[in-house]
Amino acid sequence: MMIKRTRQTRNESPGTTEKKPRYGFIAIRPFLTIGIVGVAGWMVAITGILRLEGLGRWVTLTVAGMIGIIGTWVAVSYIPLYFLVLRPRGNENFWANQFTKHGISGKLVAIDAGCGTGQVTIEVAKALPDAHVTGIDIFKGMSGTSPGQPTRNAKIEGVSDRVTFKKGNLLDLPFPDNSVDVVTVGSVLHEIDSDENRKAALEEIKRVLKPGGYFFTVELLRDWRMILAMLVFAPVWKTGKYWKELLLNAGYSSLDVGLETRMLNMGVYCMQK
Ligand SMILES: C[S@@+](CC[C@H](N)C(=O)[O-])C[C@H]1O[C@@H](n2cnc3c(N)ncnc32)[C@H](O)[C@@H]1O
Known part of the structure; x- marks a missing residue:
């Protein structure tokens, strides 16, 4: 027998499929994308150090490294702020x-x-x-x-x-x-x-x-x-x-x-x- 997992939420009776309001994801989506690009930048920079030599190595390191630093800084400076400060669920009163x-x-x-x-x-x-x-x-x-x-x-x-x-x-x-x-x-x-x-x-x-x-x-x-x-x-x-x-x-x-x-x-x- 297949058991469908359900959870009770705010205004729903037991047994209904869970539905949660979505407040935050839309707002952090652009910053998540920037963060992913930043992480990709770090990966390219590290690959450049390991695999390339000469000028190619330094150009890759500089360009990808900059993308890595800026991308991750933007994401890290905004996403925790959004959830800790702007979107707290702790103070519902x-x-x-x-x-x-x-x-x-x-x-x-x-x-x-x-x-x-x-x-x-x-x-x-x-x-x-x-x-x-x-x-x-x-x-x-x-x-x-x-x-x-x-x-x-x-x-x-x-x-x-x-x-x-x-x-x-x-x-x-x-x-x-x-x-x-x-x-x-x-x-x-x-x-x-x-x-x-x-x-x-x-x-x-x-x-x-x-x-x-x-x-x-x-x-x-x-x-x-x-x-x-x-x-x-x-x-x-x-x-x-x-x-x-x-x-x-x-x-x-x-x-x-x-x-x-x-x-x-x-x-x-x-x-x-
Ligand atoms: C930081 S969000 C805050 C959203 C919401 N008040 C909250 O706390 O969850 C700012 C919102 O203001 C809206 N906004 C900016 N300028 C506006 C304007 N002139 N008239 C109406 N909404 C505006 C944006 O579209 C955005 O949804």
């Missing part, structure tokens, strides 16, 4: 704690802008069990090209009746003025290409928020801790001072600044319109 801290609950309209594969959107939906959450993303590059994966994730996590994913831009949110209670933005603002556009995004969020509505943004902070991680990507992130200044000048009525340390520091900012 993070959003629930934020909402409790600010007294946010009830039948709310929420947006998670820059939702990617939907982890924050789904955590927000779980933390606000009476809310409807719309995840919005441009869906280009690292997060895949359509809302398909986050939609599947929401189904697996049992929140698909209260979560919708849409293609859209943080600079032009598909919501009327004063219509939203909560906006969450997880590690997205640093990806917007200029200060002007970041300011425009903060204006756009303020436009859709109801008076008294809340806006949360979380950003990895560029500080001394990044030296420990030897990050190739350190310049991509901004300092705590940068975010505080930008957010203070965005015209919200209050700004609460928190810090979450997951190997590196993350700034947690909550503003009220």
Whole structure:
């Protein structure tokens, strides 16, 4: 008799085939490819040392060695960061704690802008069990090209009746003025290409928020801790001072600044319109 192996997961009854949400793989895929090219570079360099002589040996060693060093450094500096800092599953109460801290609950309209594969959107939906959450993303590059994966994730996590994913831009949110209670933005603002556009995004969020509505943004902070991680990507992130200044000048009525340390520091900012 053939036995089909099954495992029970979050919202499924015993005996159903296992389905796990997929949050991370899409985002690390390009870096995995770069890492594989890097390892191939090392192998070619070593083969060159063992098999070649003269100029050919030095050219192969230099070119393949450079590819090896750069490829493995890029992969090693990003992939652990992604799983240890940006994508931790250890603190599933993070959003629930934020909402409790600010007294946010009830039948709310929420947006998670820059939702990617939907982890924050789904955590927000779980933390606000009476809310409807719309995840919005441009869906280009690292997060895949359509809302398909986050939609599947929401189904697996049992929140698909209260979560919708849409293609859209943080600079032009598909919501009327004063219509939203909560906006969450997880590690997205640093990806917007200029200060002007970041300011425009903060204006756009303020436009859709109801008076008294809340806006949360979380950003990895560029500080001394990044030296420990030897990050190739350190310049991509901004300092705590940068975010505080930008957010203070965005015209919200209050700004609460928190810090979450997951190997590196993350700034947690909550503003009220
Ligand atoms: C680092 S990922 C974070 C994804 C998600 N918030 C999370 O924490 O899992 C940044 C996301 O922001 C999205 N993004 C960047 N610029 C955007 C914009 N102008 N409007 C909407 N989404 C944007 C990217 O496509 C990407 O999915």
